[in-house]
Amino acid sequence: MSLTKPQQAVILCGGKGSRLRPFTNSIPKPMILCNKKPFLWYLLNQLQDEGINRFILLTGYLGEKIQSYFGSGEAWGWQIEYSDGPVEWDTGKRIWEAKELYDDCFLLMYSDNFVTFSLDKLFAAHKKNNKSLTFMVSKKSPGNVKLDNFGVVSKYDNQRAFNLLDYVEIGYMIIEKNKTLQFYESADCSFSDILKKMSNHQQINSYINEGSYYSISDPSRWKKTEKYLSQKKIILIDRDGVINKKSNRGEYITNWSSFKWIPETLSAMKLLAKEGFKFIVITNQAGIARKMIHPSELEKIHKNMKDELANNGVEVIDIYFCPHHWEENCDCRKPKPGMLYQASNDWLFRLDKSFFIGDDPRDCQAAFNAGCESIFIGDKEELQKLLPEEMPLHSFSNLSLGIQALISH
Numbered sequence: 001m002s003l004t005k006p007q008q009a010v011i012l013c014g015g016k017g018s019r020l021r022p023f024t025n026s027i028p029k030p031m032i033l034c035n036k037k038p039f040l041w042y043l044l045n046q047l048q049d050e051g052i053n054r055f056i057l058l059t060g061y062l063g064e065k066i067q068s069y070f071g072s073g074e075a076w077g078w079q080i081e082y083s084d085g086p087v088e089w090d091t092g093k094r095i096w097e098a099k100e101l102y103d104d105c106f107l108l109m110y111s112d113n114f115v116t117f118s119l120d121k122l123f124a125a126h127k128k129n130n131k132s133l134t135f136m137v138s139k140k141s142p143g144n145v146k147l148d149n150f151g152v153v154s155k156y157d158n159q160r161a162f163n164l165l166d167y168v169e170i171g172y173m174i175i176e177k178n179k180t181l182q183f184y185e186s187a188d189c190s191f192s193d194i195l196k197k198m199s200n201h202q203q204i205n206s207y208i209n210e211g212s213y214y215s216i217s218d219p220s221r222w223k224k225t226e227k228y229l230s231q232k233k234i235i236l237i238d239r240d241g242v243i244n245k246k247s248n249r250g251e252y253i254t255n256w257s258s259f260k261w262i263p264e265t266l267s268a269m270k271l272l273a274k275e276g277f278k279f280i281v282i283t284n285q286a287g288i289a290r291k292m293i294h295p296s297e298l299e300k301i302h303k304n305m306k307d308e309l310a311n312n313g314v315e316v317i318d319i320y321f322c323p324h325h326w327e328e329n330c331d332c333r334k335p336k337p338g339m340l341y342q343a344s345n346d347w348l349f350r351l352d353k354s355f356f357i358g359d360d361p362r363d364c365q366a367a368f369n370a371g372c373e374s375i376f377i378g379d380k381e382e383l384q385k386l387l388p389e390e391m392p393l394h395s396f397s398n399l400s401l402g403i404q405a406l407i408s409h
Contacts, residue, residue, distance in 0.1 A: 005123045006174060009052050009107040011043065014060025014094050016087060017112075019218045028062040030111035031069065032216050034226040038069060039216050040111055042229055044078060047107070049352070050119040053077055056101050058094045059084045092191035096184060102177050110171040114225060115213035116344075116352045116371045117172055122207050125151075131205040132179035133198060136172040138209045143168040151206045156199035158192040167206070169195075170213050179203070211341040211351070211370070228348040233276045234317075236340060236367075239283035241359035242377055242399070243269075243305070252287030255297060256304045266312065268399040273314045280347070281319040282339045282356065282366075288323035295323065318343065335365035340372065357399060375399075 017029030024032070030040035044055060055078060059066055063084045073080035083098035095108070107119070117136065126134035129152060137145050145167040146155035157165060183197050198204050214225040240246045240253065245260040253259050269279065281302075287293040298321065306316045320339040322332040332338035344351050356367035359377045367374035375394045 003105055003127060003176070005051075005119065006103065006105050006107040007052060008054045008056065008103045009047050009109060010056045010058065010095070010098070010102060011040070011109045011111050012091055012094065013040065013057050013063065013066055013111045014085065014087070014089065014091070015111075016061045020216070020222065023219070024061075026062075027065055028059070029216065031062075031065055032222060034216070034222075034229045035231075039114075039225075040066065040070075042114060043109065043111065044070075044073075044076070046114070046352075047109075048076070048078065050117075052107065052119070054079045056081045056083060056098060058098055060089060060094065061087045090188070090190050092184070092189045092194055093187055095191060096181070096187045096189070099177070099181060104178070105174065105176050108171070108173040108175050112216050113170050113172075113213055114215070114229070115170060115172065115209050116211060116350060117209070118371055122172065122174060125207040126174045126205060129205040132176050132183075132203040133195075134174045134205040134207055135169050136209050137167040137169050137206045138213050139166065140168040141166045145169050145206070147206055151208070152202055153199040153204035153206055154202070156192075156196045156204065158195070167208070170209065172207075210337065212345045224348070228350065231353075232347075232349045233278060234280060234347065234349045234354055235272065235277050236280050236282050236343065236354060236356040236372070238356075238358040238360070238363050239281050239305075242357055243281070246359075252285070252290075252292050253301065254287065254293045256301050259301055259305065262399075265399045266309075269309065269314045270312050273312075279309075279314065279316045280343050281316060281321075282334070282343065282363075283319070283321045284334055284362070285321045285323055286325050286333075289325035289328065318347065334360075335362040335369065337366050337370035340366060340370035344370075355394075 013028065013030045015029055017024035020029055020032060031038045034042065055073065057066060057080060059082055067082055070080055081101055083101060085094055085097055115136065122134065129150065131152065143165045144156060144158050145153055146165045147167060148154045155165060183194050195204065214228050216222040216225050237243065243262060243265050244253065245262055247253055285298060288295055288298065302319050309316055320343055322330065322339060324330040324333050326333060340351060340356065351370050351372040354372045355375055356363060356372055357375045357377065358364060364374040364376055375396065377396060377399055
């Protein structure tokens, strides 16, 4: 039988949340409020956006508070089952005791981490290496994971006793049930020990998260995560060809006098600003690497652009530009998503709830790589010839026609 993408998520909700005391004296950690909603609510909504609405919550400490709030999940269009056990149970035992409820392939998550992700991309990574389990990792040193050249976990050490472990495992695991449960010697095995044993047998694949991840594991991280999860009206937008008219191929806008507005975009930005949207500009500026424009001149252009937009009631809260030539293979030049990740990290907004407006296939690819939707200004048929079929596209001949899509989103 061929492996199918997970349609079920199992979420570990049984811990005491000791580092969040006194806040967790009366509520379990997953019920910590972020913008007046339990953190767990955000996780379940994220999974629903990825096509999963069947959940098993493995509860322990004050589990009745979780069940009282979410119930069967019917109010949100979800199907929730519970497996409750004593607080003293290790995560491994909690997973084992609910095994009869699991699909053959499911998603396992912690209830205190949040990261923008694509289930399709995670599942594609899982199928590629044909391992028992695939989990998401982020670059961090000291970490608890070491990867080989193929992304397979060669070392897992949750105690972080070894040097050279430069990734940290953050959950979001695709698990093949039977392949994983065979590593249990008894129901009382620690899940960390299971992961360690699986890594020793080269049975864990990784999926690298290049952006930031957020957590409610302690008070300071909780407050940052709460800000990140708050609703924001931010639009990412390319510059040349979207805000201003492009120069001829091989040439660059080198001074303010050569900057010519695209009237439809200016009108659209004014209308969107009235709806409360703010803008972040994301632009490649290889003219700097080619010494065709000095950084100080680019700064003047951007200051004048921001000032004129502000005079029209439009706020550009930041501008990110890549000064490199494509041959330098940097992480910021589109279609790589580095500038989008940096903007999200600096301004604490969710890329999966944002749009990036561009006029080049590289803009759409950068948006796709970062996990946000794109609006393409131009000929959609020509664009589709250059991009993967699975990439969602909104295409308009000018930005004024795309306003309703942005406002409704």
